[in-house]
Amino acid sequence: MEPNRAILLVGLGGAGCSIVARLAPSLPAEVKVALIDTDASALAQANGRETLQLGRAQTRGMGTGGEVAVGAAAAESEEPQLRRLFTGYALVVLVTGLGGGTGSGAAAFLATVATDAGATVLAYATIPFSHEGERRKRQASEALDKLGAKAHGLVAVQNDLLLLQVSKDAPLSESFAAADEWVGGALRALAGTFVPGALVPADPAAVRSILATPGSPTLFTYGCGQGTGAALAAARAANECPLAHAPGATTKAASLFVAVTGGPTLSATEAFEAVAAVRMRFGGETSTLLCARVVPDFGDRVEVAVLGASTPAPKPVKKGKGAKPGEENQQIFGFATEDSMRRGLFGGTPLTFIDGQDVDVPTYIRRAVRLPASP
Amino acid sequence: MTKSKPLPSLIAVIDIGTHKTVGLVGQIIDGKARMLSFSERRTEGVVKGTVVDLEKLHNCVHEAVNDLERVAQRGIEEVYLTIAGPSVAGERVKGFVAVPAHDGKVTARDFNEAMLSAKRLEPPAGRATILYMRQPTMLDGKSVENPVGLQGKRLEVNFWRVTMEEGNVRFRVNMINAMSIHVRDFILASHAAACALISEAEKQGGVLVVDFGAGTTDWILYFKGHILCAGSIPVGGEHLTNDLSVALRISRDTAEDLKVRFGSALHRETDANQTIWKDGDKGVGDQQFNRGTITQVAALRFQETLEFVRKDVLHQLEQIFPGHAVKLDQNFLPSGAILTGGTANLADAAEASTNVLGLPTRVGIPQFEKEAYRKPEYAGVIGMMKAAIEDAPPPVRRPQGTLAWLKDMFRF
Numbered sequence: 001m002e003p004n005r006a007i008l009l010v011g012l013g014g015a016g017c018s019i020v021a022r023l024a025p026s027l028p029a030e031v032k033v034a035l036i037d038t039d040a041s042a043l044a045q046a047n048g049r050e051t052l053q054l055g056r057a058q059t060r061g062m063g064t065g066g067e068v069a070v071g072a073a074a075a076e077s078e079e080p081q082l083r084r085l086f087t088g089y090a091l092v093v094l095v096t097g098l099g100g101g102t103g104s105g106a107a108a109f110l111a112t113v114a115t116d117a118g119a120t121v122l123a124y125a126t127i128p129f130s131h132e133g134e135r136r137k138r139q140a141s142e143a144l145d146k147l148g149a150k151a152h153g154l155v156a157v158q159n160d161l162l163l164l165q166v167s168k169d170a171p172l173s174e175s176f177a178a179a180d181e182w183v184g185g186a187l188r189a190l191a192g193t194f195v196p197g198a199l200v201p202a203d204p205a206a207v208r209s210i211l212a213t214p215g216s217p218t219l220f221t222y223g224c225g226q227g228t229g230a231a232l233a234a235a236r237a238a239n240e241c242p243l244a245h246a247p248g249a250t251t252k253a254a255s256l257f258v259a260v261t262g263g264p265t266l267s268a269t270e271a272f273e274a275v276a277a278v279r280m281r282f283g284g285e286t287s288t289l290l291c292a293r294v295v296p297d298f299g300d301r302v303e304v305a306v307l308g309a310s311t312p313a314p315k316p317v318k319k320g321k322g323a324k325p326g327e328e329n330q331q332i333f334g335f336a337t338e339d340s341m342r343r344g345l346f347g348g349t350p351l352t353f354i355d356g357q358d359v360d361v362p363t364y365i366r367r368a369v370r371l372p373a374s375p
Numbered sequence: 376m377t378k379s380k381p382l383p384s385l386i387a388v389i390d391i392g393t394h395k396t397v398g399l400v401g402q403i404i405d406g407k408a409r410m411l412s413f414s415e416r417r418t419e420g421v422v423k424g425t426v427v428d429l430e431k432l433h434n435c436v437h438e439a440v441n442d443l444e445r446v447a448q449r450g451i452e453e454v455y456l457t458i459a460g461p462s463v464a465g466e467r468v469k470g471f472v473a474v475p476a477h478d479g480k481v482t483a484r485d486f487n488e489a490m491l492s493a494k495r496l497e498p499p500a501g502r503a504t505i506l507y508m509r510q511p512t513m514l515d516g517k518s519v520e521n522p523v524g525l526q527g528k529r530l531e532v533n534f535w536r537v538t539m540e541e542g543n544v545r546f547r548v549n550m551i552n553a554m555s556i557h558v559r560d561f562i563l564a565s566h567a568a569a570c571a572l573i574s575e576a577e578k579q580g581g582v583l584v585v586d587f588g589a590g591t592t593d594w595i596l597y598f599k600g601h602i603l604c605a606g607s608i609p610v611g612g613e614h615l616t617n618d619l620s621v622a623l624r625i626s627r628d629t630a631e632d633l634k635v636r637f638g639s640a641l642h643r644e645t646d647a648n649q650t651i652w653k654d655g656d657k658g659v660g661d662q663q664f665n666r667g668t669i670t671q672v673a674a675l676r677f678q679e680t681l682e683f684v685r686k687d688v689l690h691q692l693e694q695i696f697p698g699h700a701v702k703l704d705q706n707f708l709p710s711g712a713i714l715t716g717g718t719a720n721l722a723d724a725a726e727a728s729t730n731v732l733g734l735p736t737r738v739g740i741p742q743f744e745k746e747a748y749r750k751p752e753y754a755g756v757i758g759m760m761k762a763a764i765e766d767a768p769p770p771v772r773r774p775q776g777t778l779a780w781l782k783d784m785f786r787f
Contacts, residue, residue, distance in 0.1 A: 345617045345627055352423060352461075352609045354683055359610050360423075362618035363675040371622060372647040372667035 007031045007191050008089040008119070012107055013071075014042050014063070015097020015126060021045045022176075023184045031191045034085060036110070038074050038102045039063040052085060054078050054106060064101025068139055071105020079113060086117040090208060093187060094121060094151065099128035099136035104143035111150035120208045122220070122307075123151035124183060127158045152211035153218035153309055155243060182243050186222035189259035189305030192293045206289055210255045211309050219253045219282060219308035230302035231260065231274035232353075238304045239281050253308030256284030259291045261305075263298035269356035274304050276351055276358065282308055385411070387443060387454040387556075388759040390564065391436060393421045393590025393611060394717065397756040398439045400447045401764070408764055410745070412446030414439045423609045424460025424591035426546065433550050440554055453557040455763045456547060457755055458505060459564035460591045462540040465605045467510065467695065468493045470532045481514065481522045481530055489532040502538040503545075505561045510535050510601045518599070535602045537563055562759050565593035565605055568715050570765075571758030572739035575600070582710035583703075583734060585684055586755065587718035589613050594684050596692075598708075604691040608683045612718035615676050622672045623664060629653060634673060635720070637666055640727035642674040677721060681731040703733050715739035719751035 009031050011020030017035045024033045024047075034050040035043055039062060043051040055064075055074020064070040075082070086092055092114040096103040103125070111121045125144060128136045148154045157179070211218070221241040225233025258278050260271045271292040279288055346360035353359070357366055364371060386408075389398040398414040416439050420431030444451055470493025472485050498504050510533035511518040514525055522530055544561075551558050569584040578597040586593045589612045595605040615638065620630035637651055647667030654661045685703060692701040701707060712734040714724055719738045728736035740749050741757040748757065 345613070345620060346423070354608070354610075355686075359683075360614070360617070362614075362621050362672065363679045364618065364622065364672050367675065369671065369675060371671055372665045 006090045007187075008086065008092045009033045009187065010085075010092060010094050010110070011035045011037075012094060012096040012110060013037055013100055013103030014039060015100070016095045016103055017042045017045065019095050019097070019126075019180065019183070021047070022180050023187065024049065026184055027188060028191050031187065032089070036082075036106075037063075038071065050085070052078065052081055054102065064105065066136070066139075067101045068105040068143070071101040071103070072109060073105075074102070075106035075109045082110060082113045083117055086114040086119055089114075089117075089119045091190075092119040092121050093190075094123045095125075095183075096123070097126045097128070098140035098143045098147075098156075099132060100139075104139045107143055108146035108150045111147060115150065115152070120153075120211050121151040122153040122211060122218070123147055123155070124220070125154065125156045127156055129159045153220070153307070155218055155220040157243060182222045182241050185224060185303055186220055186243070186305040186307075189222065189261055189293075189303055190307060192259060192261055192291070192295075206257075210257050210287075210289070210307060219256075219306060221282075222303070222305045224301065224303045226299075226301045228300075230300055231262065231266070231270040231304070232277055234260075234302045234304040235274040235277035235281075238278065238306055252283035252310070254283060254286040254310040255289075256282055256287070256306060256308040257289045257291070258284075259293070259305045259307075260302065261293045261295055261298065262302040263300055264294055264296060265300055266292070266294055266298075266302060268292070269353075270302070272356070273351070273353050274302070276353075278304065278306055280351060282306060284308065385447065385449060385451060386760065386763045387451045388457075388562075388756055388763055389436065389439060389454055390457040390567070390756040390759060391421070391432070392418055392459075392564075392588055392755070393424055393613060394418060394588070395752070396435055396439050397753065398443045399756045399760050400443045400449075400451065401760050403764060408760070411449070412443045413748070414442035414446070416442070421590065423611070423613070424588075424607070425462070425609075426543070429546065429550075433553075436550060437554060440556065451556055453559040454551060455560050455562055455759055456551065456558055457564040457567055457759055458537075458539055458547075458561045459586075459588070459593050459607060461607055461609045462543045463505070463537060463563070463607060464502070464539075465535055465537045465563075467604075468496050468507075468534050468536045470494070470496075470534075472530045472532075474527055474530055476528075479526050479528065481525050481527055483523050485530055486512075486523055486532070489530050490534075493532050493534050498536070498538045501541055503541045505537045505539050505544065506563070508535040508537070508566075508602045509533075510603070511599060535604070537605075560763075562762055563593075563595070563605060564588075564755050565595040565607075566602065567756075567759035567762055568739070568754040569595055569597065569713075569758060570762045571741035571743075571754045572713050572715060573597070573710070577710040580710045581708040583688065583708055583712040583732070584739065585681070585712060585714050585716075585728070585732075587611065587680070587714060587716040587724075588752075589717055592680055592684060592716070592718075594688060596688060596708075604688070604695060606684075606687045606691060608680060608687060610676075610680045610683065612716075614680070615673050615718065615721075618672045618676050619669060622668060625653075625662075633664070633669055637669045638673040639670040639722040640674055640677040641723040642667070642670045646670045673721065674727065677718070677724070678727055678731050681728055685732050705734065708734060711735035711737070713737055713739040715751040715754040717752040 009020055011017040014037060017037050020033060020035060036052045036054060037043055038054045040053055043053055055077060094110060096107045098104050111123060114121045125147060127140050144156055221238045221243045223234045223237025223241055225237060258275050260274050275290050351358050385400055385402055387400045396416045396418045400411045401408050402411055416435055419435050420426060420428030426432055440451060470489045472489040474481050474485055512522055513531040514522045514527040515529055519525060548558050565584060565586045568586045573582055579600045581598045583594060583596050591611050592608040596603045615634055616627060616630045619634055620627050647665060649666035650663050651666050652661055652663060688703060705711060712728060712732050714728050714736050725736045725738050738751055739754055740751055741754045743749055743757050
């Protein structure tokens, strides 16, 4: 496999294509981009990038008119072309807007084809605004279930949530730009791991192994910090990133991949501080992979991207009408971990670092001083 | 009508620490300060100098204000607050003015202009300026006390500017305002403690004051009578307690008790031969511990924290005097170091600190009329009262309502 054919970013459907088209210019050259839609006019914004028009037979270059069945049929008829497109990529990032015909109908099928072609599939789906009506909402939620079962990782973001992130009278373009910033930043960092020359390199295969099982609850978030303490600020921002609070995203993941990207001044200490802060919030008990990369034009900016997954929980038993809403979100009863034992009374408080040491851990433990035996 | 005597105004100070919230209300009568009430409460909602639970802290401060008002039998109208901890930062700001050449004498207007130009520098985004402290004024590179009327070309005014995260300031002001009390001023906690502990002569010579509190250890360095720099380490006495509770697998309260009774800032080999009892009654549930374990754990943490202070001081000095290898010794600071705050009560604290800092250290005990308050942990609040009294005389303000005003008249 050629190393530069590592990541494929696919925009599916009208919404997916426009997100990808907006993101594409800011992505590193290692990320290949492809636009897939039934509507020929949506593909016109490709600017010379790879395109694939679905369902020429079914829709004759028009959209699906919001019909899921049409979208699904259109995708199925182009299976050989899709397979050719996906072959050779380690990671396929599928970006789509659910609720319409193409996205909702074809997403799960695309994920299946890509998986069969040997790629790991990370899906990023937007869920329609609540005022877009019942039908689109229902279509979206059905498609999300199907996609979640097929894709290795799934991040679903409600468009409603995006609106809350910007001020009330901000133009619509601004709220979309904010969303692009998170997704784009996270993708950029992810793509960086597939580029040689990292300060602390991560094995792309290991990154893929995080998303080994289809249908696992996924965590995908991004934060950026600047100036002194930039790494920690970025880790904090990653915690506040709306992607981390998307429905279906896990709050704690067993396996984490943390990519820290910074300017020439980024020190290993700083990078590890950020990772420690991320682990504190997002878990990573089973394994935590770190990739640190230096990009000369970053200046004193630091970006932190987190990709995480847990093994899928057993399917919840369908609850009757009496079940309380939100029960599935309840916190799991936890036992004391080694970490909380070491930090004692300060377990759960923000980490304090001096000279790269977590000073809340007792001095005698950090210095490995043997204490006199108890009587 | 003869000049009427001003109403004695109340001076209220509150020091919100990680462990304790201490308040003091005083009154100046015939030029002498008199203490009216004192309040001390366990602070809740603050960890390592950072507010983690606003509501708990709010309640705690409210109770403290109630205590103070009840005992003083008067309502508090304005209060001085201390600030400390990791969200506080200090920096040096400079202002220049070129003295007009026609006679070369600095006028009051030039001086003012230089001060304004220093203060015009915006604090970093998201931070609010709390206070400015005068540092040496330089005229053509020479330090002068008052430049007005002197000959020179270039006047440089220096300030030590203390800034704090904006949200933190707003929260404090709002919390106090919610009780219909006005925040008159903020005082840097370490500076407040220093006011109670050191003389003007010591400040002139040069002295380092280390306030080893429960949640944070704040330091401030005086040089040639001015504040040169200050800093804060987010480690305090709570960390000693925590270490003991982890090492001995005991509760926080037991660890605190053992720290106070058996802890030490120095570990001696002979400590390991001593066995101590937790309760001392040797009854059910009493536990035996090796004293060596306690002193070892406490001493390591205590000395490490002062080591952090030493590094922080040297780091800041390096930035102030670039190129000069400033050493922390008695040549630089003839008055040595003064250790204060609750953790200064630890046995052998002064000796351990002398070893680590490389400066002769004494434990700073505030001189106060009442003996019960002559303890290092009260240095902050007492010093703040002292600083508040020295502050411009509080404006005479009529208490709200005619009756309250009359009451005041009669009491006087």
